[in-house]
Amino acid sequence: MSVLVTSTRSEPPPPAPRRTLGQRLGRWDTTISPYLYVSPFFIVFGIVGAFPLLYTAYVSLHEWNLIGGQGAFVGLDNYRNVLGQEYFWGSLRNTLSIFLLSSVPQVVFALLIAAALDADLRARTWWRMGVLVPYVIAPVAVALIFNDLFGDRYGLINQGLGALGFDPVHWHRDKLPSHLAIATMVNFRWTGYNALIFLAAMQAIPRDYYEAAAIDGAGRLRQFLSITIPSLRATIIFVVITSTIGGLQIFDEPRMFDQYGKGGADRQWQTLTLYLYDIGWGQKDFGMASAVAWLLFLLIVLIGILNFLLIRRIASKDSR
Structure with a gap:
């Protein structure tokens, strides 16, 4: 009895077709184009944002004035001088x-205004x-109008x-009233600007939640506290952080609050x-001014x- 044995030799796979120049360019376009689209922002930010920030740190370590320019390297002396002044x-x-x-009142009132604008109002577009x-009004115009309102x-x-x-x-004259x-x-x-941000986030909440809550007997206040607020956690964090940045950098309003722009006779509202x-x-002391700028940056x-961690902790407790 004979057995026929045949040996089969595996054939090498056919070579992959070479990509044409158009196919390679198309693949590069898919891979690289997203980075090219976002690169203008980072380029402009690096020129007008990151570079001045780093250059300010360099200036804060030197004696630097408007006329003489760069002076001797003084290290952290500018920071010590600033921290030692009572005016700071x-x-x-x-x-x-x-x-x-x-x-704080700004965020609270913005939430309430956004909730009112989210309701079925007549002429909603006009109110929004x-x-x-x-x-839209210029800060100088706002300051002039409120100067007349708050005149002594x-x-x-x-x-x-x-x-x-x-x-x-x-x-x-008095500190707290100013x-x-x-x-x-x-x-x-x-307040209105932040209200529109909250309004946009509220309109993204599914209306089925409110219908189900209304069927269960929840009123408008209960729906607002149990559905609207928890759904706006990310937006509230964003508004709080942006309000923090703007609130600590306030300049136009206190400068225009009187005709001198010094923050009051006793610097009672100097920021x-x-x-x-x-x-x-x-004082033409750019070294100390740069030190103040960096201290303000670190404070912000x-x-x-702290705001981010606090709000995230509150949100996590509510989710439990």
């Missing part, structure tokens, strides 16, 4: 006070455009208080940016991180 700490306290009086009008002698608010039998408020007046300007300009401006362009980063 006073400006820091004023900045934090105005920041709290503006940012109307809340953005204060943001002939201000409209003091005249109204006098008609009601109350004593006039010294808006430009902070309230400046915070009112900030809230007037930015860190006004203090920085006075050192840089008043620190408070931004």
Whole structure:
């Protein structure tokens, strides 16, 4: 009995077809084009953002004035000099006070206005455009208008208080009233802008949630607290961080609150940016001004991180 054995030899696979130049260019386009689309932003940011920031750090380590330019390397002496001045700490306290009086009510009122605009209102487009009008007005115009409102002698608010039998408020002399007046300007300009951001996020919430909650007997307030607020966690974090950055960098409103732009006779509403401006362009000491700028930058980063961690922790507790 014979067995026929055949040996089969495996044939090599056929060579892969060579890609044409057009196919290679098409693959490169798919791989590289997304980076090319976003590169203009990073290029411009590197030129007008990152480079000035790093250059400011370099300037803060030197004696530097407007006329003589770069001087000797002094290390951290500029930071020590700034931290040793009472005006710096006073400006820091004023900045934090105005920041709290503006940012916290701003976010709360923006949420309430957005909830009202999200309801079935007549002429909704008109109302939504109307809340953005204060943001379009120039900060100088806002400051001039509110200067008349908060005038010490002939201000409209003091005249109204006098008609009601109350004593006039010294808006430009006392610290807390001046902070309230400046915070009112900030809230007037930015509340509507933040309300539209919240409104856009609210409209992305599925309406089925509200219908199911209404069937279960939940009222408007319960729906707002249990559905709307938890669904806006990411947006609230974004608005809080942007409000923190803007609130700590406030400059236009306190500078235009009187005709001198120094932050008051006793610097009772001088902010860190006004203090920085006075050192840089008043005293012509760019080294110390750069040190103040970097201290302000670190303060913004620190408070931004704290806000982010706090809101994320609150959100995680609510999700449980």
